[in-house]
Amino acid sequence: MYTNDDASSQSREALLEKHASLVKRIAYHLIARLPHTVEVDDLIQAGMIGLLDASQQYNASQGASFETYAGIRIRGSMLDEIRRNDWAPRSVHRKAREISAVMHEIEQQQGRHAKDKEIATALGISVDEYHQQLFDSAGHQVFSLSEFSDNDETQAKPISNVLSGPVEELQSTGFKAALANAISTLPERECLMMGLYYNEELNLKEIGEVLGVSESRVSQIHSQTIIRLRSKLCDWLN
Secondary structure, three states: OOOHHHHHHHHHHHHHHHOHHHHHHHHHHHHOOOOOOOOHHHHHHHHHHHHHHHHHHOOHHHOOOHHHHHHHHHHHHHHHHHHHOOOOOHHHHHHHHHHHHHHHHHHHHHOOOOOHHHHHHHHOOOHHHHHHHHHHHOOHHHHOHHHOOOOOHHHOOOOOOOOOOHHHHHHHHHHHHHHHHHHHOOOHHHHHHHHHHHHOOOOHHHHHHHHOOOHHHHHHHHHHHHHHHHHHOHHHHO
């Protein structure tokens, strides 16, 4: 006897099979800025769990496409996996915070973007050492941007859920406006890099070809950009 549960199960299996490639695409997009100690298979496994969850929670009547909704749940599940197995030692987190604080102070004093040499001097290190710190923190920054975006795990709930009240919605709207303004005031190359990475979804090597720099330099620029955004939004984040 064929039941509604059977039909639902087959429909869910069809969704999983159809969107398995989405899991891999998101996993390889994330792995490009993670250290070699992170296995792409672990991200894919976590992403499949997110996809399964999305297939169970999705409500088509809410208006969003399944792919859009699933993408949020998949990415959120992968970021959870990264957080649970955070590879970065405390020193990396500390140095990223120090860079952000110095960058914020210089930009407040000078009224312009802080330059690499200025930041390095304020930190008491060479420019090469500063670039190395950016490179070391590059993987850590993978989930820092999620604090700024709609892809955070707090957004990866069933679409029908009411996530916040009027005050929280107002704060969220204000923060998004502040983020959009912060991104628009980034140095031209950093703004271009953000657009290529997050909107066009190019990988680091492809972005390097556009910018005329090495893949490792793109990783440093990405890390520096996230830290710069944190410094611009410190009042919100603190």
